[in-house]
Amino acid sequence: xxxxxxxxxxxxxxxxxxxxxxxxxxxxxxxxxxxxxxxxxxxxxxxxxxxxxxxxxxxxxxxxxxxxxxxxxxxxxxxxxxxxxxxxxxxxxxxxxxxxxxxxxxxxxxxxxxxxxxxxxxxxxxxxxxxxxxxxxxxxxxxxxxxxxxxxxxxxxxxxxxxxxxxxxxxxxxxxxxxxxxxxxxxxxxxxxxxxxxxxxxxxxxxxxxxxxxxxxxxxxxxxxxxxxxxxxxxxxxxxxxxxxxxxxxxxxxxxxxxxxxxxxxxxxxxxxxxxxxxxxxxxxxxxxxxxxxxxxxxxxxxxxxxxxxxxxxxxxxxxxxxxxxxxxxxxxxxxxxxxxxxxxxxxxxxxxxxxxxxxxxxxxxxxxxxxxxxxxxxxxxxxxxxxxxxxxxxxxxxxxxxxxxxxxxxxxxxxxxxxxxxxxxxxxxxxxxxxxxxxxxxxxxxxxxxxxxx
Amino acid sequence: xxxxxxxxxxxxxxxxxxxxxxxxxxxxxxxxxxxxxxxxxxxxxxxxxxxxxxxxxxxxxxxxxxxxxxxxxxxxxxxxxxxxxxxxxxxxxxxxxxxxxxxxxxxxxxxxxxxxxxxxxxxxxxxxxxxxxxxxxxxxxxxxxxxxxxxxxxxxxxxxxxxxxxxxxxxxxxxxxxxxxxxxxxxxxxxxxxxxxxxxxxxxxxxxxxxxxxxxxxxxxxxxxxxxxxxxxxxxxxxxxxxxxxxxxxxxxxxxxxxxxxxxxxxxxxxxxxxxxxxxxxxxxxxxxxxxxxxxxxxxxxxxxxxxxxxxxxxxxxxxxxxxxxxxxxxxxxxxxxxxxxxxxxxxxxxxxxxxxxxxxxxxxxxxxxxxxxxxxxxxxxxxxxxxxxxxxxxxxxxxxx
Numbered sequence: 063x064x065x066x067x068x069x070x071x072x073x074x075x076x077x078x079x080x081x082x083x084x085x086x087x088x089x090x091x092x093x094x095x096x097x098x099x100x101x102x103x104x105x106x107x108x109x110x111x112x113x114x115x116x117x118x119x120x121x122x123x124x125x126x127x128x129x130x131x132x133x134x135x136x137x138x139x140x141x142x143x144x145x146x147x148x149x150x151x152x153x154x155x156x157x158x159x160x161x162x163x164x165x166x167x168x169x170x171x172x173x174x175x176x177x178x179x180x181x182x183x184x185x186x187x188x189x190x191x192x193x194x195x196x197x198x199x200x201x202x203x204x205x206x207x208x209x210x211x212x213x214x215x216x217x218x219x220x221x222x223x224x225x226x227x228x229x230x231x232x233x234x235x236x237x238x239x240x241x242x243x244x245x246x247x248x249x250x251x252x253x254x255x256x257x258x259x260x261x262x263x264x265x266x267x268x269x270x271x272x273x274x275x276x277x278x279x280x281x282x283x284x285x286x287x288x289x290x291x292x293x294x295x296x297x298x299x300x301x302x303x304x305x306x307x308x309x310x311x312x313x314x315x316x317x318x319x320x321x322x323x324x325x326x327x328x329x330x331x332x333x334x335x336x337x338x339x340x341x342x343x344x345x346x347x348x349x350x351x352x353x354x355x356x357x358x359x360x361x362x363x364x365x366x367x368x369x370x371x372x373x374x375x376x377x378x379x380x381x382x383x384x385x386x387x388x389x390x391x392x393x394x395x396x397x398x399x400x401x402x403x404x405x406x407x408x409x410x411x412x413x414x415x416x417x418x419x420x421x422x423x424x425x426x427x428x429x430x431x432x433x434x435x436x437x438x439x440x441x442x443x444x445x446x447x448x449x450x451x452x453x454x455x456x457x458x459x460x461x462x463x464x465x466x467x468x469x470x471x472x473x474x475x476x477x478x479x480x481x482x483x484x485x486x487x488x489x490x491x492x493x494x495x496x497x498x499x500x501x502x503x504x505x506x507x508x509x510x511x512x513x514x515x516x517x
Numbered sequence: 518x519x520x521x522x523x524x525x526x527x528x529x530x531x532x533x534x535x536x537x538x539x540x541x542x543x544x545x546x547x548x549x550x551x552x553x554x555x556x557x558x559x560x561x562x563x564x565x566x567x568x569x570x571x572x573x574x575x576x577x578x579x580x581x582x583x584x585x586x587x588x589x590x591x592x593x594x595x596x597x598x599x600x601x602x603x604x605x606x607x608x609x610x611x612x613x614x615x616x617x618x619x620x621x622x623x624x625x626x627x628x629x630x631x632x633x634x635x636x637x638x639x640x641x642x643x644x645x646x647x648x649x650x651x652x653x654x655x656x657x658x659x660x661x662x663x664x665x666x667x668x669x670x671x672x673x674x675x676x677x678x679x680x681x682x683x684x685x686x687x688x689x690x691x692x693x694x695x696x697x698x699x700x701x702x703x704x705x706x707x708x709x710x711x712x713x714x715x716x717x718x719x720x721x722x723x724x725x726x727x728x729x730x731x732x733x734x735x736x737x738x739x740x741x742x743x744x745x746x747x748x749x750x751x752x753x754x755x756x757x758x759x760x761x762x763x764x765x766x767x768x769x770x771x772x773x774x775x776x777x778x779x780x781x782x783x784x785x786x787x788x789x790x791x792x793x794x795x796x797x798x799x800x801x802x803x804x805x806x807x808x809x810x811x812x813x814x815x816x817x818x819x820x821x822x823x824x825x826x827x828x829x830x831x832x833x834x835x836x837x838x839x840x841x842x843x844x845x846x847x848x849x850x851x852x853x854x855x856x857x858x859x860x861x862x863x864x865x866x867x868x869x870x871x872x873x874x875x876x877x878x879x880x881x882x883x884x885x886x887x888x889x890x891x892x893x894x895x896x897x898x899x900x901x902x903x904x905x906x907x908x909x910x911x912x913x914x915x916x917x918x919x
Contacts, residue, residue, distance in 0.1 A: 165808050166733055168724045169684055171602030178807045185812060246684075246691040250603045253683035253835050257722050257828035258812070288691055290602050299600045306582045313750040316743065375600065377612050380619065394691045401687050404842025405835045408880060466842075 101339070108338045123432065124335040124345050128326055130484050131352050133209075135323045136176075166298040169254045170247045171290035174240060181258075184236070188259050197222065197231040199505070200238045200255070200262040202248040202402070203269035204276075206418050206488060207239025210268055214494035221502035227510055236262070242291035244272035245398030252405055264412040264505060267402055268497075270395060270472070271420045271487050274450025275443035277391035278384070282442045285376040287391050292376070293363055299375050308365055315358040322351035388449040396457045403466040410516065412509045416469045416501055417458050421483045422447040427475035429483070439486035467508035474500045544773075551773040562772035567779065571763030574782055578756045578789065583746070583796045600733075604677065604684040605724040611674065615692060618670050622694045631656065631665040632696040634672050634689060636682040636836070638710075640852050641673035641702035644897070651898035652905060656698075659906060661913075670696070676725040678707045678825075679832030686836055690843075698905055699840050702850040704887070707829045708822065708866035715821030720811030722828045730809045745799045749792035756785045818862040826869035830876060837882040844916050846908040849877060850901060853887035883908040 109119050167173040187193055199222070201211040210218075215235050223233040238251060248267050255262075277287035285292050326348050334340040379387065399415040406413035419426055421437040422444045429437065455470055462468040474496055475482055482493035489497070552562050601607035621630060633656070635645040649669055656667040672685050682701055689696070711721035719726055759782045762768055768775045814824065833849045840847035851874045854867035871888070878884050883904055890900040 166600075167808075168605040168729055168811075169603060169680060175807070178812065182812045246603060246687045249687040249691075249839075250680075250684045253680040253687065253832065254722070256831045256835060257680040257683075258720075258824075259827060288688065295602055299602070306579075309582070309746070310750065313743075313746055317747060317750070377616070380616070390693065393693050397690045397693075398687070400842050401690060401839045404838035404840070406838070408834055408838030408841060 105337055105339050119338040121335045121341060124341040126484050126490060127345060128330055131348055132326045135319055164294050164298055169250045172294050172298045184260060185258050188261050197228055197233045198262045199235045199264045202267045203239040204243050204272040205241040207268040208237055209488060210494050210497060211235050211237040211239060213491050214498040217495055218498040218502055225506050227506050242272060242276055242294055244276055245394050249398050249401040252402060262411055265402060265406050266414045266416060267399060268416045268418050270417040270454050273395040274388055274391045274446040278387055278446035279442040281379045281387045284378050286379050289376040296363060296375060311362040311365055315362055318355045318358050322355050325351055384445060384449060388446060392450060392453040392457050399461055399466055412512045414467045414469060414505045414508045415461060417454055417472045419472050419475050420447055420487050423451040423472055426473055428479050430481050433481050433483045437483055437486045469504040471497060471500050548771060548773045551776060555772060564769045567775045568764050568769045571760045574786060575757060575760040578753050581793055603688050604681040606728045618694045619692045629665055631662050631667045633667055633698045634670045634696040635700050636685055637673040637702040638677040638706040639675045642671060642675060644702055645671035645673055648898045652902045655902035676728055678710050679828045683832050683835045686839060696845055698846045700848050701836055702852055704852040704870050705854055708825055708863055711825030712821055712862055715814060715816055718810050718816060720814045721821045721824045723811035733808055742799050745796045749796050752789040752792040756789045759785055822866040822869060825866060826873050829870055830873040833877055834880060844912055846912045848883045848904050848908050850885040851887055853891045
């Protein structure tokens, strides 16, 4: 009996394909499944370990830290929003497209490159009829003021616009805060903007911290407290790139900044913080990249000091104790507030001086462990705040008694137990919203007083 | 079929040995072939020359730099200028004078002085240095000073224009000095310097080009130039990496490895040179970056004049407001403007300032019209002294009303 030919049909239920390929496919599938299981186990394991150590994984914390790193890498504060724009356009730009640079500026020492576009838009806007209808508010100060005008822009705008005292006028809140800036930069910036045609209806100075903290930091570096934040000023004023060695350091720093910024934006885009594995390891990697940027900056700064001689770029401070230095910082803040008030009053612009809250101001907020951990600051900052804030509060009260609208917001978080600080001086959204809730009525009151005085 | 494991292992070892031998043989052949080929081409392989070439490439890479960038920091570096963060430029003499003013005004005998600050540009500086004596004499004789010594602080600087006068005043005040009287003298320079700026592509409100544009404008501040520079830097880093590798053992002792590396190095040097040429080309076509020129502004005379006149008015008003807030007397002098009302751009600009002077007066600012003093045949210092005394009276009256 002849042997039956081998059937070309697979038997029912048997896998198709030759056995070797089937085996390979099975192995691959197994490997993929094993990898997935391993990742899941690692994720679960990491979360368990963190929980056992008393620090359960907190995606929001990682996300906030990434946001803070992005903000520090892009130096800051995106653009403003217009009351007349549609909802999508009203959202402040969520992220800087590329690393913003500090540019040398003739009137405020340095400015961030993304403000150059805003300035042109601003000057063009104030030539339009639309600007006459809108109630334009300028918010001056350092990065906290910049952050406020971005993060709390919408709620602050709404609080103002909804108040009958504005008579239904649309409101636009302009970001005029620049990272690390302090008096007399706010006054100089307002003067410059006015000369270029800006016509705000209200001006707010939200400041105080940089004046005493950065001011004392300058003094520690043997530079007058009046000069801008030293690293930014030296880096821009040093005539840096006119020799190749410094140009290389500056370019390498730019490269590091760009790489780090791209990385953090990728992590935020991919929402890496959702998982403990990608969140924690990604954040650790990001912190290393940020440190590399800082290291690059310090190397550049050292080289700049060596090449240019800081004595020509900034005068030394007057002699004195910490107490005397801080007194001078406070006097500068008062002088700035009065100058801003005077520049506004003569034009009928409403002005409000706001003393910002800050983490190291004792008794200003019950701090949680994370805030304490993140709030570490250099000695000059903590000393500046400890010595300076009581003096700022007293000086603010004197300003108020002399007729300058003043809001002491330094204690606005006093009863808040929720975490609000993301580092030594910046807040999360909840913090900015609390500040907005305090500032809006203060500005409206100041407006009402000004109008009454004019009648 | 034999399944002796020792036999299998021997076979594998033998195969590997053959394979290694074949690779070594092939490499030797390639090496010999390369040397023969190079010799035939008249470029016989020379290890020392190869190393020297790589070292030279490295040195040349270090010596390449964009136009205007020195390859090392020298004492004559043109960037060694005294910039000021709030008004573009300062002199050490002014810096020292302000330090003295702060010490006097915040020290124990602060109350014994009557501080007068003079603001403005070149003409104001000259006035403060020579013609202000009449004003000081008048103040000394004023009974209100009662034993206080008038002290004049010349805070005017060559080629300054608004908002530099505001910045200077804000800085002086921020330093702790509380003057009793502030005088601004300006006008003609505002128009001439703004026109010069605007026509050359700078914003009229930016500092005079002599003070600013010639001292700043570093390549890294222009995004397009920065991109070109980064591309050049990457290319040079690649050249340096390859050149360093070329000084290594294999590159020096193997004609094959060395000549491959040399070809790669030559390509990379070309790329670096092209990148450098691109940096210079971008710099050459850039009429000026934001740092140098400020925001965009039409380079049309009428637009420049309007901006200049507005800046002058707003600057003066700001200074008046700053002083009024403190109860400090403020007087603004529009310096004599020959040719005002004419048809040249400068004359048209001066006409705009004259009408802005009237608007300042309507805001309650004490003003002095230099032209009028000239027409009346009176010395500016005399008219100014009268106006200052009247303004001091007005300030005292306002304070009394409060």
